[in-house]
Amino acid sequence: MACLQGSPAFANEEHGAPPAKEEPKAPKVEYIKEDGIPGRGGYVYKHVAKPKFEEPKVAPKLPPKEPPKPAEKEDPHAKKEEGHGEAKSEEAHGEPKKEEKKEEGHGEAKKEEGHGGGHGGHEEKKPVVAAVSAVYDPAVIKLDGNNRPHTPVLFSNTYADYFVCHKTIKDKYRETVLAEMNTFADRMGLPRAQDMPCMIKIAKPNTKFPGAVYIEFYVDEKSEKECIKRGECGSTRVVMLFPKDKTGKKSKEIYRSYVLTDEKKFRRSNFCVSPEGQLLGEKNCYVALNPDWLFN
Secondary structure (H helix, E strand, C coil): CHHHHHCCCCHHHHHCCCCCCCCCCCCCCCECCCCCEECHHHCEECCECCCCCCCCCCCCCCCCCCCCCCHHHHHHHHHHHHCCCHHHHHHHHCHHHHHHHHHHHHCHHHHHCCCCCCCCHHHHCCCCCCCCCCCCCCCCECCCCCCCCCCCCCEECCCEEEEECCCCECHHHHHHHHHHHHHHHHHHCCCCCCCCCCEEEEECCCCCCCCCEEEEECCCHHHHHHHHHHCCCCCCEEEEEEECCCCCCCCCCEEEEEEEEECCCCEEEEEEECCCCCEEECCCHHHHHCCCHHHC
């Protein structure tokens, strides 16, 4: 009995059995609209629908917050409420005001605001650092927060804006793209693309892939003028930079989706190359990275 009195009480003896856990509900599954394949027991097997691919939306820029008001503005009101103090008499004669004007007129604070003869204005004009793209790797291509080059637009037509490759694409990456493009042209028996000019093309909103980033080369001067000025590319030599994660929250892996055409020979082919330079197939990179895209 002494041993039982000294032993601790168990939780089950005081509170009873624990309540039964509720089983989680089965997830809702959406199936593709099709007849399906009948199986045993009267079941019909259908393909499960996968989430649709959505293009990322650029979040609108929020206006800057207003800085908090300094607490020093309350001091003049306190002086007015005193009424009979020395501070009020000095304000009536204008002595403090003269001191303030002298300090503001000849001090460094006024020069910093740009009113001191133009010497302080240079300090305020600091170079604005442009935003960096969250989707495209700057080691490959330098773009701003809107996924556009920092350089000005050189040409523009109905379908796209054109920028020069210089100062935007790394030379080594440009040479890699051109070498892969000409390898595919040799396989198709088409003319090779020339080294210059090299253009960056940003698709406009009314196109099939709005905002898409392309690197474009040309087989000759005639095809260059037709593509840039008229938007008619009979001999296409272009690669679309296809980011695997278009939200920019994960890694910045950029796949290369090539398109080569020749209207005279009625030839058109697509090729997808991984960031490491591996050929994933003769197809668009979206199809190569999403094998079940037909069921979406």
